[in-house]
Amino acid sequence: MVIHFDNATKDRVRLAVNIVDVVGSYLELRRQGRGFVARCPWHDDRHPSMQVNPDRQSWKCWVCDLGGDVFSFVMQKEGVTFPEALRMLADRAGITLEERKGRGNWDSGEDKRGLYQAMQWAVAEYHRSFVESPEAAVARDYIRERGIEPSMIEKFQLGFAPESWSWLLDRGARAGQSVEHLESVGLAARSERGTRFDRFRGRVLFPINDPQGRPVAVGGRILPGATEGAKYINCNETRLYHKNQTLYALDHARDTMSRTRQAIVMEGYTDVIMAFQHGITNTVACCGTALGENHIKLLKRYCDSVVLLLDGDEAGQRRTGEILELFIAAQMDLRILTLPDGLDPCDYLLRFGGDKLKGLISGAIDALEHKIRTVCKGFDPLLDTHRANVALEDILSSLARVSQQGLLENDGARLRQDQILVRLGRQFGIEQTEIRLRLDAIRQRAKQIEQFRKQANQGSEATKAAAGNAGSESAFQSMQRGSLENGGVPATAVSSIASVEYRYSELLPIECELLEILVLHPELISFAIERFPVDNLQSSTAKHVFQLYLDLELDGHPLDFPSVMSATEEPRLKSLLVSLETHAAKKSAKSTMTAEERLHSLCEHLGTQEDVAHHRSRLRTLEKKDLDPKSELELLQSVLQDAKIRHGIIRMEE
Numbered sequence: 001m002v003i004h005f006d007n008a009t010k011d012r013v014r015l016a017v018n019i020v021d022v023v024g025s026y027l028e029l030r031r032q033g034r035g036f037v038a039r040c041p042w043h044d045d046r047h048p049s050m051q052v053n054p055d056r057q058s059w060k061c062w063v064c065d066l067g068g069d070v071f072s073f074v075m076q077k078e079g080v081t082f083p084e085a086l087r088m089l090a091d092r093a094g095i096t097l098e099e100r101k102g103r104g105n106w107d108s109g110e111d112k113r114g115l116y117q118a119m120q121w122a123v124a125e126y127h128r129s130f131v132e133s134p135e136a137a138v139a140r141d142y143i144r145e146r147g148i149e150p151s152m153i154e155k156f157q158l159g160f161a162p163e164s165w166s167w168l169l170d171r172g173a174r175a176g177q178s179v180e181h182l183e184s185v186g187l188a189a190r191s192e193r194g195t196r197f198d199r200f201r202g203r204v205l206f207p208i209n210d211p212q213g214r215p216v217a218v219g220g221r222i223l224p225g226a227t228e229g230a231k232y233i234n235c236n237e238t239r240l241y242h243k244n245q246t247l248y249a250l251d252h253a254r255d256t257m258s259r260t261r262q263a264i265v266m267e268g269y270t271d272v273i274m275a276f277q278h279g280i281t282n283t284v285a286c287c288g289t290a291l292g293e294n295h296i297k298l299l300k301r302y303c304d305s306v307v308l309l310l311d312g313d314e315a316g317q318r319r320t321g322e323i324l325e326l327f328i329a330a331q332m333d334l335r336i337l338t339l340p341d342g343l344d345p346c347d348y349l350l351r352f353g354g355d356k357l358k359g360l361i362s363g364a365i366d367a368l369e370h371k372i373r374t375v376c377k378g379f380d381p382l383l384d385t386h387r388a389n390v391a392l393e394d395i396l397s398s399l400a401r402v403s404q405q406g407l408l409e410n411d412g413a414r415l416r417q418d419q420i421l422v423r424l425g426r427q428f429g430i431e432q433t434e435i436r437l438r439l440d441a442i443r444q445r446a447k448q449i450e451q452f453r454k455q456a457n458q459g460s461e462a463t464k465a466a467a468g469n470a471g472s473e474s475a476f477q478s479m480q481r482g483s484l485e486n487g488g489v490p491a492t493a494v495s496s497i498a499s500v501e502y503r504y505s506e507l508l509p510i511e512c513e514l515l516e517i518l519v520l521h522p523e524l525i526s527f528a529i530e531r532f533p534v535d536n537l538q539s540s541t542a543k544h545v546f547q548l549y550l551d552l553e554l555d556g557h558p559l560d561f562p563s564v565m566s567a568t569e570e571p572r573l574k575s576l577l578v579s580l581e582t583h584a585a586k587k588s589a590k591s592t593m594t595a596e597e598r599l600h601s602l603c604e605h606l607g608t609q610e611d612v613a614h615h616r617s618r619l620r621t622l623e624k625k626d627l628d629p630k631s632e633l634e635l636l637q638s639v640l641q642d643a644k645i646r647h648g649i650i651r652m653e654e
Contacts, residue, residue: 068574113556126159278354
């Protein structure tokens with residue numbers, strides 16, 4: 001198993017695209033339960049047999065026995081190598097990839113695993129300070145006054161940073177924590193003279209986790225009575241934390257979001273905590289930034305509909321228009337809920353309770369309807385022609401964010417647009433055909449502007465390429481030549497696609513059980529690695545999969561299923577991982593034992609196998625009669641002693 005690209009780069013691209021969107025751009029998808037199905041393009045598929053799982057970001061055709069993640073789908077469909085698929089998806093997501101030469105340290109040589117450990121340690125220290133420190137009494141009083149219960153304090157690991165310039169750094173020094181790591185995760189900073197100091201002081205802290213539940217940052221709120229500092233501050237962006245790709249409480253909310261196919265987006269950390277306290281557990285918040293395109297892509301992995309719950313103040317209302325067009329472009333349902341009397345969600349929940357808010361959420365209006373009401377507020381569109389034209393142009397500009405091609409590929413989006421145009425015709429007293437012509441014109445203008453921009457960028461890139469590759473065969477020509485030599489598949493792709501055979505049928509029962517536990521329960525991987533040496537596995541397939549997990553664990557890489565999938569570049573290994581995950585999910589639903597119990601049982605079984613193998617080896621040595629009489633007698637006595645212990649005739653210590 002060779003990892004050619006830095007795993008952080010792979011994850012960045014993977015998180016920026018949605019497998020449903022990518023597969024849907026090639027094939028016609030149809031929803032089936034929580035997933036999608038399509039006709040497989042690699043066999044004569046009369047009934048859809050390819051399954052696309054948006055929760056796991058995977059695909060599988062059981063007829064072809066092909067599957068994997070978004071990278072392997074593009075590799076298989078386009079006949080390209082992993083690096084080429086990575087670049088194609090990066091271009092699709094608007095991400096610029098930086099070339100990395102060799103396997104030297106990445107990003108200033110920082111050890112990512114060490115960064116995760118440093119953040120985990122710091123969050124635990126801050127939480128202990130909140131719970132136990134006399135100095136944290138003011139923080140505990142504030143949280144109590146906000147109505148947050150002890151169970152939520154524990155669930156969200158709320159913390160407190162004392163009013164000291166070096167509280168965390170001093171504790172880190174005593175605990176052997178790297179000061180460089182604390183600075184790299186945004187918990188320490190440097191003065192102009194180079195002196196390090198604690199970034200968070202005199203604040204209640206809200207740990208910010210990644211989707212796997214690992215702390216990657218903290219947000220700090222100033223306490224009542226403080227006269228200096230911003231109300232909220234977050235960690236600066238780090239290798240672990242990108243605010244435009246992070247949602248507060250997603251690790252807690254994602255299961256409910258996947259089950260209900262809906263997310264509630266609020267504005268504050270305490271709003272989210274209070275929502276959970278009242279049983280609304282599909283709630284998240286942005287981390288010190290506005291809801292953006294990357295957040296929407298992240299949400300789309302778990303749900304189809306988003307309710308944006310805004311504060312009732314004017315600032316909350318202004319943000320709606322900025323967000324609406326992003327959702328329209330993503331073809332994702334957005335609903336708007338404005339709370340009455342200028343209340344924020346936390347105060348509303350304390351005053352009226354969770355059931356009342358759930359009722360408001362169920363009645364949240366469509367975002368486009370919200371926009372129509374907003375732009376037409378204060379005048380009659382049938383009487384004030386000028387203002388009506390301005391308002392209609394504004395609404396159509398938002399609708400135009402869905403391209404004509406997008407409408408052709410999505411029946412639901414096309415039907416929704418038709419319904420909106422009928423509504424606009426009634427609202428503004430204009431024939432629907434005229435509105436449609438104006439919408440097409442706006443789309444055409446936007447398309448021309450985009451084409452002009454791309455041509456300008458391509459011209460710039462072509463100039464650079466010509467300067468760097470003058471006199472040599474282009475990469476495109478080389479790839480094209482390879483395609484002809486290999487039946488339509490680029491030569492560079494052949495070794496990758498047909499590299500190693502990974503067979504599910506090759507796995508022994510004990511190996512299947514072990515690997516199925518790993519793909520579903522990454523929290524048990526460290527224990528499994530300690531108890532199962534790679535050499536104890538017999539099949540090459542099992543060894544490859546187990547070694548993949550071992551390498552990623554040592555590298556500090558996330559071990560959740562989508563992250564492990566993106567870490568390997570081999571399509572056949574990706575396909576095997578999907579098979580393991582699918583079988584594991586089915587078996588887990590029927591198992592009467594917990595994953596921990598199953599793993600412990602495996603360990604005991606493995607130990608028994610090792611004892612039997614050792615016993616048989618000693619018997620074979622005795623049968624050969626190659627030992628001198630003394631050594632033979634000692635070995636025979638040892639065999640008899642072990643047999644007595646095994647049958648309970650004597651105790652081990654005897």
